[in-house]
Amino acid sequence: MTTLTQLRPAPVIDETARLLTEHYVFPETAEQLAELLRRRLAEGAYDVESAEELGRLVTADLQSVNGDRHLRLAFHAEQVPEEQGAAALAAMRRNFDTSLGGAPRVELLEGGVAVVELAPSLFPLEWAAEPLGAALTLASSARALILDLRANRGGDPDTVAFVCSYLLDDRTHLNTMYWREGERSEQSWTLPHVPGARFGGTKPLYVLCSDRTFSAAEELTYDLQQLRRAVVVGERTGGGAHPREGWTVHPHLEASIPVGRAVNPVSGTNWEGTGVQPDIACAAADSLDRAYALALARLAG
Numbered sequence: 001m002t003t004l005t006q007l008r009p010a011p012v013i014d015e016t017a018r019l020l021t022e023h024y025v026f027p028e029t030a031e032q033l034a035e036l037l038r039r040r041l042a043e044g045a046y047d048v049e050s051a052e053e054l055g056r057l058v059t060a061d062l063q064s065v066n067g068d069r070h071l072r073l074a075f076h077a078e079q080v081p082e083e084q085g086a087a088a089l090a091a092m093r094r095n096f097d098t099s100l101g102g103a104p105r106v107e108l109l110e111g112g113v114a115v116v117e118l119a120p121s122l123f124p125l126e127w128a129a130e131p132l133g134a135a136l137t138l139a140s141s142a143r144a145l146i147l148d149l150r151a152n153r154g155g156d157p158d159t160v161a162f163v164c165s166y167l168l169d170d171r172t173h174l175n176t177m178y179w180r181e182g183e184r185s186e187q188s189w190t191l192p193h194v195p196g197a198r199f200g201g202t203k204p205l206y207v208l209c210s211d212r213t214f215s216a217a218e219e220l221t222y223d224l225q226q227l228r229r230a231v232v233v234g235e236r237t238g239g240g241a242h243p244r245e246g247w248t249v250h251p252h253l254e255a256s257i258p259v260g261r262a263v264n265p266v267s268g269t270n271w272e273g274t275g276v277q278p279d280i281a282c283a284a285a286d287s288l289d290r291a292y293a294l295a296l297a298r299l300a301g
Contacts, residue, residue, distance in 0.1 A: 007048070007049060007050065007051055007054065007250075009041060009046040009047065009048070009054055010041060011249075011250075012054065012058075012073075012249050012250050012253060013037050013038065013041045013046060013058070014038075015247075015249045015255070016037060016058065016073060016249055016255045017033075017034035017037050017038060018034075019247050019249070019255050019257055020033050020034050020037075020255075020257060021034050023180065023181075023245065023257050023259050024071070024180070024257050024258060024259070025178075025179075025180045025242060025258050025259055025260055025261050026066070027180070029065055029066055032065055033061075033062060033065055033071075036061055036064070036065070037058065037061060037062075040057075040061055045057065045061075046058065051075055051250055051251075051252040051253050052075040052252075054073070054253065055072075055073045055074060055075035055253055056075070058072075058073040059071075059072040059073050059074075066273075067239075067273055068240075068242060068258060068272075069214075069238060069239065069240045070215070070240050070242045070243075070244040070256060070258045071242075071244075071256065071257060071258055072256045073249070073253055073254070073255055073256070074087075074246070074253065074254045074255075074256050075252060075253060076091075076252050076253070076254060077252070078090075078252075079251045079252060080248045080250075080251060080252060080253065080254050081248065082248050083248075084245065084246065084247055084248075085245055085246050086246075086248070087246055087248065087254045088246050088254070088256075089124075092121055092123055092124070092155070093127075095120050095121060095123075096121075096123045096127055096128070099119065099120060100131060101123065101127065101128055101130070101131025101132065102118055102119065102120075102121060102122065102123045102128050102131060102132060102155075103116065103117065103118060103131050103132055103134075103135035104117055104119055105117035105148070106135045106138050106139060108139075108142060109292060111143070111144075111295070111296050111299060112142055112143035112144065112299070113142060113143065113144045113145070113146060113292060113295045113296065113299075114138075114139035114142030114144070114145050114146070115145075115146045115148060115288070116135050116136065116139050116145065116146070116147055116148065117148040117151075118132070118147065118148065118149055118152055118163070118217070118220075119148070119149070119150075119151040119152045120151055120152060120153055121152060121153055121154060121155040121216075121217075122152065122154065122155030122156055122159040122160060122163070122216045122217060122220065123155055123156065123159065124155070124156045124158075124159070125156055125158045125159045125162055128156075128159055128162075129162060129195070130195075132159070132162065132163060133162075133166075133194065133195045133196050134196065136163065136166040136194075136196065136198075136199065137166075137195070137196030137197045139199060140166070140196070140197040140198060140199045140200075141197070142199070142203075143203060143204075143299055144203055144204035144205070144206070144295040144298070144299060145167075145199050145203065145204070145205050145206070146206045146207075146208060146288065146291045146292065146295065147163075147167075147205065147206070147207045147208070147220075147230070148208045148288065149207060149208060149209050149213050149217045149220065149221060150208050150209060150210040150212065150213060150234060150284050150287065151210070151212060151213075152212075152213055152214075152217035153212065153213075153214045153215065153217065154214045154215025154216040154217050154218070154240070155215070155216045155217070156216060157175070157177065157188055157216055157219060157243065158188075159216065160174070160175075160188070160216050160219050160220045160223065161174055161188050161189065161190055161191065162191065162194070163220060164190050164220065164223060164224065165190040165191040165194045165198070166194055166196075166198045166199050167198070167199055167200070167201065167205060167224065167229060167230075168190050168200075168201045168227070168229060169198070169200055169201035169202070170190075170201070171189055171190055171191075171192055172189065172190045172227065173187060173188075173189055173265045174188045174189060174190060174223045174227075174265075175187070175188040175219060175223060175262055175263070175264055175265070176188070176262070176263045176264075176265060177243065177260050177261070177262055177263075178260055178261050178262075178263060179259060179260040180259055180260065181259065185263075201229065204231075204294075204295050204298050204299065205224070205229060205230040205231070206230060206231050206232075206233055206291035206294065206295060207220075207221050207224060207225070207230045207231070207232045207233070208233055208234050208284070208287045208288060208291060209221050209232060209233075209234040209235060209236075209237050209276060209278060209284070209287075210234055210235045210237070210284035210287075211235045211236060211237065211238060211275075211284070212238065212284075213234075213235075213237040213238060213276075214237065214238035214239075214240050215238075215240045215241075215243075217237075218237045218238065218239070218240065218241065218271050218275070218276050219241070219262060219271075221237060221276045222264060222270070222271050222276045223264070225276065225279070226264050226266040226267055227266065231279050231280060231291070231294065232276060232277075232278045232279045232280070233278055233279065233280040233282065233287045233290050233291045233294070234278050234280075234281075234282060234283075234284045234287035235278065235281070235282075235283065235284045235287075236274075236275040236276065236277055236278065236281075237271065237275040237276040238275055239271060239272060239273045239274055239275040240271075240272065241261060241262045241270035241271050241272035242258030242259075242260065242261050242262070242272060243258060243259060243260045243261075243262075244256050244257060244258045244259065245257060245259050280294070
């Protein structure tokens with residue numbers, strides 16, 4: 001591989017185009033994008049000196065056809081490991097270690113309303129089950145729960161199902177993921193058993209979201225909303241419903257390519273491009289106060 005100071009765009013573009021055509025969930029779009037990248041390379045559009053600038057330019061082109069925000073050539077200041085998916089996993093691990101495992105806030109407000117913040121990601125379940133289970137068990141006896149996803153940028157679909165399992169009583173079909181590889185579908189259901197105590201499926205539940213809420217955090221919001229289990233309060237979310245994989249194409253560049261798409265069993269579609277529309281729209285900064293007021297009013301009623 002080339003170094004950061006010896007950037008050669010052609011090998012990066014060739015490999016990114018190859019990965020697109022082999023893995024992107026929409027094959028026809030992949031062909032269009034691969035052709036676009038090669039044409040732009042031939043035109044000299046990628047004749048830049050820094051990997052960061054190349055990543056920015058290629059990402060803009062990748063997202064120009066269908067606006068898929070998971071599709072990008074991501075720059076990493078630290079050298080990217082060569083193993084597939086290792087770059088994103090290393091970044092997530094650093095965040096996990098500095099965020100109490102993805103549950104940085106558990107608080108009981110006056111009136112018996114609990115707030116559990118899940119941020120900055122829904123980390124891989126093998127890491128996150130213990131801290132998330134502890135946080136949700138701690139909140140299980142509250143009279144109402146506010147789940148704060150305003151700063152959550154996504155993560156693991158299995159962790160979405162794990163969290164939902166604390167918020168529903170019966171085994172529930174949450175989502176179906178279609179994968180291009182093998183053209184297979186895989187259903188996601190709540191778990192029959194969770195460690196600790198469930199908050200359950202009947203007490204008031206509110207989910208806070210913002211325009212930064214993205215990917216798996218959007219799935220968590222969307223699943224609960226479609227099941228009419230939660231009231232969503234805040235801003236329209238970012239609009240990314242395609243799970244991605246990452247491939248190293250340069251020591252500081254990772255090709256992020258969606259390899260599947262979500263299909264909700266209630267709506268028959270997903271939140272790609274549109275985001276999750278809140279039930280109660282307000283500025284993200286005001287959403288906690290708004291949800292708290294709604295919870296108190298419902299409990300009083």
